[in-house]
Amino acid sequence: MKILIATDAWDPQTNGVVITLKNLGKQLINNKNEVYYITPKMFKTIPCPTYPEIRLSINIWPKINKIIKKIDPEVVHIATEGPIGFFTKKYCNKHNIKFTTSYHTKFPEYIYERIKIKLVENLAYKFLANFHKDAERTLVTTKSIKNELIYKGFIKNKLKVWTRGVDRSIFKKINGRSFDYKPPIYIYVGRVSVEKNLTEFLDLNIDGTKIVIGNGPMLDYLKKKYFNVLFLGKKDQFTIAKYLLESDVFVFPSKTDTFGVVVIEALAMGLPVAAFPVPGPLDIIGGTKIDVLDWDLKKSIKKALKVDKKDCINLAQKYTWENCAKIFTKQMYINQK
Incomplete structure (x- = not known):
């Protein structure tokens, strides 16, 4: 064919x-x-x-x-x-x-x-x-x-x-943390642009370390405004997998995505996802054991820290x-x- x-x-x-x-x-x-x-x-x-x-x-x-x-x-x-x-x-x-x-x-x-x-x-x-x-x-x-x-x-x-x-072949098992950032570690991976609503994440007053991986038109502006956030730029898929595995919560502040492949990639790594109850996150984790969606992103993050990583991995199994x-x-x- x-x-x-x-x-x-x-x-x-x-x-x-x-x-x-x-x-x-x-x-x-x-x-x-x-x-x-x-x-x-x-x-x-x-x-x-x-x-x-x-x-x-x-x-x-x-x-x-x-x-x-x-x-x-x-x-x-x-x-x-x-x-x-x-x-x-x-x-x-x-x-x-x-x-x-x-x-x-x-x-x-x-x-x-x-x-x-x-x-x-x-x-x-x-x-x-x-x-x-x-x-x-x-x-x-x-x-x-x-x-x-x-x-x-x-x-x-x-x-x-x-x-x-999810392409699970890119996920390499890493034992323990290989970097020394203050936990909990909150990570975002994706385009750094206005429609991704990153400021709602970066403005949060939460203890720990915020990491942003990705490029985009707002990167330079956000770097200057949020000097306490680690902006790592674009990384290859294996490096991204490493950071996902070693983080504590994946934060997905977008309200305009139609799905969010990176969300199920994070879940496949055992990483809980904090997000708003909007299309994409709502369809993937809404109503499940790991549903921590909340219109208050800070509350969503706090709830995500209590999620069992095994439940994240189990949910991601159906996405192939x-x-x-x-x-x-x-x-x-x-x-x-």
Whole structure:
């Protein structure tokens, strides 16, 4: 089976979208499929305003026609709503090729966090609903996100929940602490930007050490403002796994993520997660033995310190990339030749 995945999100980004698509591809190949990607690396690109890590492709049409025609896929999945996604959709519609899409990112909320104009956020959702309406199915991360999108005008019967997984091969067992920070250690891993709501974590007056791993447009500003926080910048996955294993609480202050792959990675390391009761954390740990979600982040952290690490590991067991690929395979549309 030839499967084509079109995405505007790719290396050098290290976000949940890229992690998901790469691991999905590995599993699909393991299941004897041929997997092809159309990514920004195939085109000239410019940085996305306010989000320079995202490269916007600018010379796609008609080059993308030749790429898709040469691959001649039986399955087409459009993973993002950017230029590559748009022109892949255009090609499919023109040639009567059925396709699926996926919704990964709350870009309307990201825009609102920057310009604080509600009308623009609402218009962005109308654009997204229109983009996905031609898909046979649209894969979404959680039930909460599905319900939100129905309210925003997406077609209800086309929305299918598509969960995520953890690559446990990167987790190396480390006995005891290898660094000498004052405990408890509270850690955040991810993009350092306004939509991640980091200040609600960094403003907290709590005993111990706060660690932030990741890059982003707010990094320099936050470094200057929070001199008592350890900002470690971007790290490779093995170093991140080491810090997760040796920390006491993973703090996830974002209110705009659709899932949070890093949340289940932390849980797989036995690290309790403190977060707000919002989509993503609510779907993963809400109503479970390790549910410490609270609109007061400080209370959530205090409760997380009492969580049994074994319960975190047990909960994370159900999140596998094998299952992620299984759901994708069930929902993909096969065009008959």
